[in-house]
Amino acid sequence: MMLINGVAQHQLDASDRAIQFGDGCFTTARIRRGKVVWHEAHLARLKLACQRLMIEQTDWSQLDSEMRTLASQQDDAVLKVIITRGAGGRGYSMAGCGLPTRILSCAPYPAHYPALRERGARLARVSTPLGSNPVLAGLKHLNRLEQVLIRAELDAKPADEALVLDTEGRLVECCAANLFWRKGTQLFTPDLSLCGVAGLARQHLIQQAQTLGWPVAYVRQTPDALSDADEVLICNALMPLVPVIQAETYRYQSREFYHQLTTNNDEWK
Structure with missing residues (x-):
């Protein structure tokens, strides 16, 4: 329709x-x-x-x-x-x-999301970077050629989502999702003031994390920041929240924050 x-x-x-x-x-x-x-x-x-x-x-x-x-x-x-x-x-x-x-x-x-939430997502780095433009940063505008090229790369990889960087090599997001990682009790998510899409699930997750007492830091870091993360998650309005089991060669087992958000909370399922 x-x-x-x-x-x-x-x-x-x-x-x-x-x-x-x-x-x-x-x-x-x-x-x-x-x-x-x-x-x-x-x-x-x-x-x-x-x-x-x-x-x-x-x-x-x-x-x-x-x-x-x-x-x-x-x-x-x-x-x-x-x-x-x-x-x-x-x-x-x-x-x-x-x-x-x-x-x-x-x-x-999408019929695959329930199974992906259960299994966990695998992330692979792609070579197509996002260009910086603070005027358009955060918006979901109709110029999506970067994502089209990113998706083409992703389709050729044994992964569920992409690790997308800016032209300086810093983490921004996934192809169609936002990115979070946890170290101890501290949550991190890329700073989107120069590029990337500020998704509604990202906004909602940040609000709930703060309510639950989990601090969130907005950072500009390279993919090495994921090397010692305890937990990694991705989200968008459709998934809506998926735990990550692998990002490049880094692997994750903890779902502590994921379970806290999703237990008795149907909106994240």
Whole structure:
């Protein structure tokens, strides 16, 4: 099922700036029992991205209604919401653009995630780096060519996710997930002020960790930081949380923090 500006269709104007320039943003949400998990947070994320990208006049009330309507028709699925600047403008200029375009689509929930949570993920380093740009850092914008190349590398490796670095060789994230590791009672996650996607699961994990008394440090470190970690985890809005059993040659057995988050907490499963 796909809606473009509220109409069930699969055709997009070729002059839409999503096609011309990747001019827009998106979020990917899980649907459970007919509702969007972290619904308000996904809307807030889109609003923040539109504000920073200077995409104006999005009909947020209509978008909210469309998200709820599509979700109500699903039990366990994935909802992707894209907002583009719309069609128009000359060259790169925003002047003359029409109203933003709303694109919503549903897909089946990935069947491999439950088994991956049980087995644990393997991470492999890839050579494609993320370029630094503090203006776009954190946003899930439509320019995803870096991730496309990273995924192509990952597909050729015996691994479940990628260890992605910036151009200085520092840890940033995975291909489609955020990264955490634990040493003792201290949690670490890469600083995303220069590049990377600040995922909603990452945000939610940080909030819960602080509530549970686990301090979180935002760091710029090389992959060697994982050599003496007690525990490594990855997360995104769909997984939503997966323990890591191996990152390159480093192996991990502890699931202490993972179990604390997931025990009697259905939202992480």
